[in-house]
Amino acid sequence: MPDAPPAGPDAAMSVRARLFSPARDPLWGAAFAVFTSLAVSFIAIAATGRNPALGFAYLADGAFGGAGPLGETAIKGAVLLLTGLSVSVAFTVGLFNIGAEGQLIWGALAAAVVGRFDLPLVLPCALLAAAAAGALWGLIPALLKVRRGVHEVISTILLNWIAIHLVHGWLVAGPLAAAGSGASVSVAGTEPIRAAAFLPRLLQGSRLDLGFPLALCIAFAVWYLLTRTHRGFEWRATGAGLEAAEASGIPASRRVCEAMALSGALSGLAGALLILGTEHKYPGVFRTGYGFDGIAVALVGGGTAAGTVFAGLFFGAIRAGATRLQLVGIHPSFAELIQGLAVLLVAAPRMFAPLLRRLRGAPGTAAAAPPVPTVQA
Amino acid sequence: MSLNAILDFAPPLVFAALGGVLSERAGVVNIGLEGMMRFGAFAAAAGAIFSGSPWIGLWCGALAGAAAAGAHALLSLRFRADQVVSGVALNLVALGLVTYLLQSVFGSSGVSPPAPSLPRDRFGHTALSYAALIAPLIFAFWLSRTAAGLRVRAVGEHPRAAATLGVRVLRLRAFCVLGSGALAGIGGAALSIGILGQFDARMPAGQGFMALAAVVFGKWTPLGAAGAAFFFAAADALQRQLSFSFHAADLRLDGIFLALPYALTLLVLALSIGKTKAPAADGVPYDPEGR
Numbered sequence: 001m002p003d004a005p006p007a008g009p010d011a012a013m014s015v016r017a018r019l020f021s022p023a024r025d026p027l028w029g030a031a032f033a034v035f036t037s038l039a040v041s042f043i044a045i046a047a048t049g050r051n052p053a054l055g056f057a058y059l060a061d062g063a064f065g066g067a068g069p070l071g072e073t074a075i076k077g078a079v080l081l082l083t084g085l086s087v088s089v090a091f092t093v094g095l096f097n098i099g100a101e102g103q104l105i106w107g108a109l110a111a112a113v114v115g116r117f118d119l120p121l122v123l124p125c126a127l128l129a130a131a132a133a134g135a136l137w138g139l140i141p142a143l144l145k146v147r148r149g150v151h152e153v154i155s156t157i158l159l160n161w162i163a164i165h166l167v168h169g170w171l172v173a174g175p176l177a178a179a180g181s182g183a184s185v186s187v188a189g190t191e192p193i194r195a196a197a198f199l200p201r202l203l204q205g206s207r208l209d210l211g212f213p214l215a216l217c218i219a220f221a222v223w224y225l226l227t228r229t230h231r232g233f234e235w236r237a238t239g240a241g242l243e244a245a246e247a248s249g250i251p252a253s254r255r256v257c258e259a260m261a262l263s264g265a266l267s268g269l270a271g272a273l274l275i276l277g278t279e280h281k282y283p284g285v286f287r288t289g290y291g292f293d294g295i296a297v298a299l300v301g302g303g304t305a306a307g308t309v310f311a312g313l314f315f316g317a318i319r320a321g322a323t324r325l326q327l328v329g330i331h332p333s334f335a336e337l338i339q340g341l342a343v344l345l346v347a348a349p350r351m352f353a354p355l356l357r358r359l360r361g362a363p364g365t366a367a368a369a370p371p372v373p374t375v376q377a
Numbered sequence: 378m379s380l381n382a383i384l385d386f387a388p389p390l391v392f393a394a395l396g397g398v399l400s401e402r403a404g405v406v407n408i409g410l411e412g413m414m415r416f417g418a419f420a421a422a423a424g425a426i427f428s429g430s431p432w433i434g435l436w437c438g439a440l441a442g443a444a445a446a447g448a449h450a451l452l453s454l455r456f457r458a459d460q461v462v463s464g465v466a467l468n469l470v471a472l473g474l475v476t477y478l479l480q481s482v483f484g485s486s487g488v489s490p491p492a493p494s495l496p497r498d499r500f501g502h503t504a505l506s507y508a509a510l511i512a513p514l515i516f517a518f519w520l521s522r523t524a525a526g527l528r529v530r531a532v533g534e535h536p537r538a539a540a541t542l543g544v545r546v547l548r549l550r551a552f553c554v555l556g557s558g559a560l561a562g563i564g565g566a567a568l569s570i571g572i573l574g575q576f577d578a579r580m581p582a583g584q585g586f587m588a589l590a591a592v593v594f595g596k597w598t599p600l601g602a603a604g605a606a607f608f609f610a611a612a613d614a615l616q617r618q619l620s621f622s623f624h625a626a627d628l629r630l631d632g633i634f635l636a637l638p639y640a641l642t643l644l645v646l647a648l649s650i651g652k653t654k655a656p657a658a659d660g661v662p663y664d665p666e667g668r
Contacts, residue, residue, distance in 0.1 A: 048481050096461060148647045153408060153461065154593065155646065157586040161639040169632020177629070292472075295465055331480040336473030343466035344448070347458040 030300050030307070033345035034314065041338045045330060055328045062324030063317035071206030072323075075277055077316025078215035082270035083294025084301055084308040085222050086138075086263045090152075091303045092226055093259040094239035099141060099156025100267040101291025102163035107134040107268025109167050111275040112282035113176065115193030122197045127272050134268020135261040137163065142260035146253040160291070172282050189284040199277040211273035216309070218269065222262075223305035235259050267291060289336070293319075296339040300346050315339055382614035383607060384506040388567035389414065389581065390606035391509040393588035394595070395516055396442075396560030398602045401592060402520065403553035404533040404658040408464030409449050410561045411585025412471030417442035417562025418569040419475045422492040422576035423482060431495045434570045435563065442562020443555045445471065450554040454547050457662040468585075476578055489576035492569065505567045513603035520599055529553055533656035536663045546663050561585065583639070590642050594649055597656060608645075612638040 045052040063073050083100045090097035110133035114126040140159060144150040178191045199209040226232040237245040238255040246252045270290060275282060297315055301307035315335075322335035393410050400407040407413075420441030425434025449467050452458040476486060483489045495503040520526035528549055531539035536546045568584070569576045587609050588602075595601025620634035 044477075098465070144643075144647055150643075150646045151593065154586065154590050155643060157583065158590065158639045158643045158646075161583045161586075162636045162643070165632045165636035165639070167632070169635050170630060171632070173632065174629030292469065296469060299462060299466075331477055331486055333473050333476035333480075333486075336469060337477055338473075340466055340469030340471075340473050343462070343469055344452060347452060347462040347466050 027302075027307075030302060030311070030342075030346055033300065033342045036345050037338050037341035040341055041334065044337070045328075045334075050328050050330065055325055055330060058324040058327050059318070059321035061321070063321035067203055067206040067208075069320060071203060071208035072320035073313070073317045074208050074212040075273070075316075076319045077313040078212040079270045079273050079290050080293055080297050080316050080319070081219060081309050081312025082215050082266050082273065083290050084297030084312045085219055085305065086266035086270070087294045087298035088301065088303050088305065088308050089222065089226070089259055089266065090263040091298065092232075092235050092239050093256045094242065095142070095145065095152045095256065095260060095263075097138070097141070097156055097260065097263050098153055098295060099138065099159050099291075100263075100270075100294040101289070102156070102160040103134040103137045103264040103267035104271040104274075104288065104291040105163045105167050105286075106137045106271070107131065107265075108271030108275045108286070109133065109171065109176075109282055110268065111197075111272035112190050112193060112279075115197035115276060116191055118194065122194060123199070123276065126193070126197050126276055127269060130268040130272030130275075131265040132268070134271065135265040138260045138262075138264020138267070139257060142257040146256055167282075168286065172284060172286075176282070177284075178281075189286075190282040192281040193276065197276055198280060199273065207278060209277045211277045215269075215273065218266070219305050219309050222266070226305065231255075231258075267294065270294075293336075293339060296343045299343050379614070381501060382617070383611045384502055384509075385572060386613050387607050387610035388503075388505040388509040388571060389564040389584050390588050390591060390610055391513065391603050392505075392564035392567060393561045393581075393585055394591040394602040394606040395512060395599060396557035396564065397589055397592035398516070398520075398595070398597060398599050399529070399553050399560065400446075400557035401597055401659050402533045402656055403529050403550045404536060404656060404661065404663070405450075405453060405550055405554050405557075406460040406464065406660040407446075407449070407554070407557055408461050408589065409445065409467035409471075409585075410464075410557075410588050411581060411583070412464075412468040413442040413445045413449075413558045413561035414565035414568070414581040414585045414588075415468075415471040415475050416445045417565025418580045419478060419489075419565075419576050420562070421566030422489045422569040423478075425492040425494075425570050426490060429493060431493045431570050434492065435495070435566050438566030438569075439559040439562045442565060443559040446554050446558020446561070449558070450551045453662070454551055454554070457664070460660050460662070479576065479578055487578055489569075491575045494570050494574040503567075503571050505563070505571050509567075509603075513599050517599040530656070532663075533658055536658050536661075540665070547665065550663065561588075564588070587638070587642060590646060593655075594642075594645055597659075609638060609642060612641045 042052045042056065045055050062069050064070060083104060086100045086103065087097050107130035111126045111130040114129040115122060119125050137159065141152045141155040144155050145152050172189055176190045178188045199211050201207065201209050226235065234245070234250045235255050235258070237248070237250055238252045242252045245255070274288065274290070293315060297311045298308055301309070301311035318335045318338055322332045325332060325334055393414055396413070397407055397410055417438035421434040421438030424437025425431045428434065445467060449463050452463040453460045479489060480486050495505060497503055520529065528539065528544050532544060532546045532549050540546045564584070565581055568580050588606065591605035591609060592602045594605040595603070616634045616637045620631055623630065
């Protein structure tokens with residue numbers, strides 16, 4: 001091996017290639033990761049002396065048992081697939097956007113503010129405002145990256161905390177708090193939005209709203225943009241190699257900023273779905289975690305639009321079902337545990353490689369597989 | 378902002394930052410510091426509560442951090458998972474698992490019962506405050522002046538050259554990641570049984586990431602990272618002082634003050650970066666077979 005090239009943000013390998021190419025079979029890798037994480041959490045429930053079969057029955061019932069639960073799965077899945085797409089789009093240009101949470105928070109706040117105005121097209125306006133707010137917050141780490149070389153993982157994490165404190169600790173508790181909440185500790189949140197800004201519900205007996213089909217349409221648009229347009233190609237080229245892209249005439253820094261703006265906009269829209277679909281105001285206590293979960297969704301989804309949709313719906317089902325786990329005395333945060341385990345397992349495709357080879361009974365598969373690019377090559 | 382307040386708030390950041398330096402100088406990116414601190418903070422509180430001794434709690438915190446780091450080492454070194462992903466996944470697991478444990482062990486999703494805290498001297502400091510002053514010096518000496526420290530730097534800069542000279546790269550990296558986890562675990566313990574006297578479900582509230590920023594700001598050196606950690610601790614102390622003297626809670630302005638240390642960290646990073654350089658092989662998986 002000759003001298004190792006400098007590692008770090010501009011290593012010769014793209015983030016995408018590093019993350020996903022070792023998974024020779026992303027679909028099977030993800031399926032195994034999901035299955036194993038479910039099995040491990042099954043054992044974890046049993047280990048604390050609770051009934052795992054009953055727990056999983058409640059989980060399934062809470063996710064799929066009728067119109068109501070299916071609606072919950074759909075609305076949670078819609079938010080998760082948007083934040084997952086947000087992280088995936090950033091992967092495309094080679095950035096690891098951990099800031100979906102902060103972008104979601106600003107998007108949610110923008111939707112809650114605009115949704116109160118008496119505008120003719122208040123619903124589309126609120127959605128646009130949310131996308132714009134998220135895009136602006138996503139643009140900051142992109143500019144810091146291309147101008148100042150600040151690693152996006154660190155800057156997006158710091159921006160998350162800045163957003164959380166500014167919005168939850170100041171704006172929603174102070175200047176934007178609903179009138180009449182008095183001097184007591186405010187958990188009231190902002191004034192409710194106008195009914196015209198609500199996302200219309202689609203089914204009786206379920207909270208399923210227009211946000212779900214909207215999210216699916218957006219996912220299709222993102223897929224089209226990334227894989228079928230000139231701009232999408234330039235984004236992918238930038239992600240595959242910043243310097244090579246620049247050498248072939250692509251303004252790579254610009255493309256990074258554009259993609260991060262879209263990434264932020266997608267997270268902002270996810271926040272808007274929460275506000276316009278179910279909350280109908282910016283609540284005083286708003287601990288979503290959807291932005292952080294978007295990382296898990298994107299990784300398990302293999303960084304592609306279709307994979308992200310499926311992963312988002314799966315984790316949406318887990319989240320919807322996890323609320324029922326309280327019936328057997330398990331905290332809903334158990335969903336986070338399942339997710340984290342799935343990501344841990346998906347991160348290590350090599351763990352499954354021997355097993356997959358044996359399952360297929362083809363010892364030659366390894367040789368036929370594309371070579372795994374490593375930075376040292 | 379008094380010196381006392383800085384000494385109080387510094388240990389979590391200093392120890393986690395030293396952990397970050399240890400791991401990254403050996404060539405393993407450690408985004409999982411946050412999760413390791415979380416495990417450490419919980420285990421320290423739980424250990425102190427069940428044993429009645431804060432010192433046993435401290436050991437539990439270090440061990441729990443190291444155990445979490447073991448998962449990171451296994452995934453990123455043995456299975457060559459992407460180190461950033463592995464760390465992020467560890468943080469997600471820590472978030473879910475610790476909340477789950479808090480609920481099943483103490484029956485609360487908010488805070489643990491009060492834990493026996495580390496004893497304070499007549500100035501009101503725990504031993505960890507003084508350790509945070511001394512540990513960076515010892516660590517700096519070890520890293521730059523001893524054979525073991527040279528080997529650590531070698532596997533972080535040019536692992537293959539180190540391997541040629543007989544250094545067992547993966548084993549040494551694994552040790553460094555485990556040590557990094559133990560240091561982060563002590564940092565977490567400093568939060569739960571040092572500062573607050575109980576575990577809070579929100580711990581460590583981004584301190585692991587601030588420590589990571591301190592590593593970058595400190596140019597991957599023990600003294601630099603510790604200095605940055607003290608700087609951030611000072612920013613935190615200043616924030617609390619300002620917030621208190623402006624009656625921020627009454628005016629509903631505390632969010633602005635709470636956001637201040639993070640904004641300051643970001644500003645410092647934006648202004649300081651440029652010439653800083655990570656260890657050459659930081660984040661690069663090492664394959665003994667040279668593929």
